[in-house]
Amino acid sequence: MLRRYKPFFRAGAMETVAYRFNIFGWLIVSALQILCVFFLWIGVYSNSEQAVINGFTLREMLVYAAFINVFNFVSFPGNTMYSVVQDITKGTIAMSFVKPISYRVRFVFSNLGAMCMNMVLLGLPLLAVLYIVFAALGYIVIAAWWLVPLHLVLFFAAQLLATMLYDCLDYICGVLCFYTTAGWGMNSMKQVIVNFLSGSLIPLSFFPGVFKQLLNYSPFAGISQNPVLILMLKMDWANALLSLALSLGWLVVLEGVGWLVFRVASKKVTVQGG
Amino acid sequence: MRYIKLYFTCIKRSIITRLEYKRDTFISIFNFFVTNVASILSIWMIMESIPSLNGWTMVEMGFLYGFSMLPVALDHIFTDDLWSVAFFKVQSGEMDRMFTKPVPVLFLVIAETFQLEGLGELAVGVVMLSVCGSMLSVSWSFGAVFLLIMATLFGALMITSFKIIFAALAFKFKRSGQLLQINYNFISYTRYPLKIYPTIIRGLLTFVFPFALIISYPVEVTLFATYSPYVIAAVIVAVSCALFALSLCVWHILERKYESTGS
Numbered sequence: 013m014l015r016r017y018k019p020f021f022r023a024g025a026m027e028t029v030a031y032r033f034n035i036f037g038w039l040i041v042s043a044l045q046i047l048c049v050f051f052l053w054i055g056v057y058s059n060s061e062q063a064v065i066n067g068f069t070l071r072e073m074l075v076y077a078a079f080i081n082v083f084n085f086v087s088f089p090g091n092t093m094y095s096v097v098q099d100i101t102k103g104t105i106a107m108s109f110v111k112p113i114s115y116r117v118r119f120v121f122s123n124l125g126a127m128c129m130n131m132v133l134l135g136l137p138l139l140a141v142l143y144i145v146f147a148a149l150g151y152i153v154i155a156a157w158w159l160v161p162l163h164l165v166l167f168f169a170a171q172l173l174a175t176m177l178y179d180c181l182d183y184i185c186g187v188l189c190f191y192t193t194a195g196w197g198m199n200s201m202k203q204v205i206v207n208f209l210s211g212s213l214i215p216l217s218f219f220p221g222v223f224k225q226l227l228n229y230s231p232f233a234g235i236s237q238n239p240v241l242i243l244m245l246k247m248d249w250a251n252a253l254l255s256l257a258l259s260l261g262w263l264v265v266l267e268g269v270g271w272l273v274f275r276v277a278s279k280k281v282t283v284q285g286g
Numbered sequence: 287m288r289y290i291k292l293y294f295t296c297i298k299r300s301i302i303t304r305l306e307y308k309r310d311t312f313i314s315i316f317n318f319f320v321t322n323v324a325s326i327l328s329i330w331m332i333m334e335s336i337p338s339l340n341g342w343t344m345v346e347m348g349f350l351y352g353f354s355m356l357p358v359a360l361d362h363i364f365t366d367d368l369w370s371v372a373f374f375k376v377q378s379g380e381m382d383r384m385f386t387k388p389v390p391v392l393f394l395v396i397a398e399t400f401q402l403e404g405l406g407e408l409a410v411g412v413v414m415l416s417v418c419g420s421m422l423s424v425s426w427s428f429g430a431v432f433l434l435i436m437a438t439l440f441g442a443l444m445i446t447s448f449k450i451i452f453a454a455l456a457f458k459f460k461r462s463g464q465l466l467q468i469n470y471n472f473i474s475y476t477r478y479p480l481k482i483y484p485t486i487i488r489g490l491l492t493f494v495f496p497f498a499l500i501i502s503y504p505v506e507v508t509l510f511a512t513y514s515p516y517v518i519a520a521v522i523v524a525v526s527c528a529l530f531a532l533s534l535c536v537w538h539i540l541e542r543k544y545e546s547t548g549s
Contacts, residue, residue, distance in 0.1 A: 037464040044471040052332075055482030060336045197314035200321070208324040218331040
């Protein structure tokens with residue numbers, strides 16, 4: 013049944029190859045951003061009386077900052093929301109009602125394809141180099157060698173779920189804002205909010221009491237923070253499995269919400285030609 | 287005189303177009319508000335865990351952040367179309383239209399948009415500045431106020447100059463958006479105290495991309511009275527004007543290299 017979505021997976025991957033120049037642009041821009049964050053954290057820790065702030069040492073924080081930036085770029089390649097908004101404003105969404113494939117599943121596969129290609133082109137080589145450098149410097153402490161393959165498997169599973177979770181949020185936002193053409197503004201706002209709540213700017217342990225608890229059980233934690241913590245061996249495998257289960261649960265719930273929202277919205281859509 | 291009249295006609299048209307879609311405009315303004323609130327909250331949560339950052343308290347950091355938004359917002363309001371030149375207007379051939387008018391191309395680009403989003407940024411900046419300023423009991427001498435105003439106005443001019451230079455490179459390379467982005471990366475460096483950076487970065491921010499000059503130094507002078515405000519103001523005006531002149535030259539040279547991409 014899923015076989016018919018294979019072309020979308022491949023198309024997503026091929027598109028990433030075609031726009032691989034974007035990756036180099038991203039590298040330069042992000043290297044500068046990560047450098048700025050590094051200096052900020054070094055400054056923060058040199059002003060602190062404790063060596064551990066909210067569960068992170070300086071070394072762990074630097075690893076976290078580097079990994080999470082790479083992770084976010086690699087894992088969320090799609091612009092599902094933008095495509096949905098475009099389909100609605102241009103009227104091409106009408107086609108999706110007559111095609112024998114699911115409008116939703118199509119996006120999932122094209123994003124997974126793009127994510128896999130991103131991993132091959134940039135993610136795996138960059139993360140491997142960073143991992144080896146950080147491990148050699150002692151920034152990542154490997155207690156036992158078998159932890160590495162175990163956590164790698166857990167990480168890939170977490171990444172798969174993260175891409176699908178993000179894509180689902182993207183889809184819901186796209187359907188929800190079908191009566192605005194401010195695609196750029198909505199998209200950027202969604203990105204900022206997800207970045208903030210998923211621990212991409214600062215780890216969730218920095219959030220005040222209640223919010224920290226809430227966010228750790230929200231779908232956002234599984235989008236960026238937890239996969240990175242798994243990769244850097246800061247989350248043990250039991251907690252990692254718990255996080256994976258939580259993400260899976262949220263994915264089911266959010267896909268349900270997306271399906272519902274689309275059903276309600278598609279009854280209201282007026283297609284103006286196209 | 288003719289240009290001033292023309293400019294107001296253009297931006298009036300731009301505002302009317304935007305207000306046609308009131309909800310969209312509101313969303314875009316709100317977007318910049320949310321973006322800045324997320325950054326401010328992050329800084330706040332980091333500062334909660336330490337007594338001070340190299341002598342800067344949370345409130346002082348807020349003052350610095352608030353001020354850093356003012357020149358950026360001003361530039362954003364008036365010259366936002368340079369972004370589209372760098373990102374897609376040259377590549378898509380949309381610039382052709384601009385070259386057929388009997389006015390300088392750069393003028394048309396600047397007059398193309400009056401970006402209402404920038405007002406959201408400006409509002410957050412002013413609120414941060416006044417709230418943190420009143421909590422700090424800053425000694426508002428004439429020199430300090432004069433310096434902050436000059437730094438805002440000429441700082442915006444400096445940012446615009448860099449934008450013009452990088453956007454003009456699109457005439458040669460068809461696309462230069464990412465270079466503009468790098469420029470903004472350096473501006474965001476100045477949101478934190480200069481002291482946290484090593485000497486190389488400080489030098490870079492003072493002499494190569496002199497954004498520290500228009501943001502960090504004026505705030506340091508206001509809060510800690512480190513230098514004479516008039517000297518800093520004079521340097522800002524001189525450097526900004528020189529950069530602006532340079533950017534006009536670069537634009538005029540590269541403008542001639544424009545080739546339509548067709549379509």
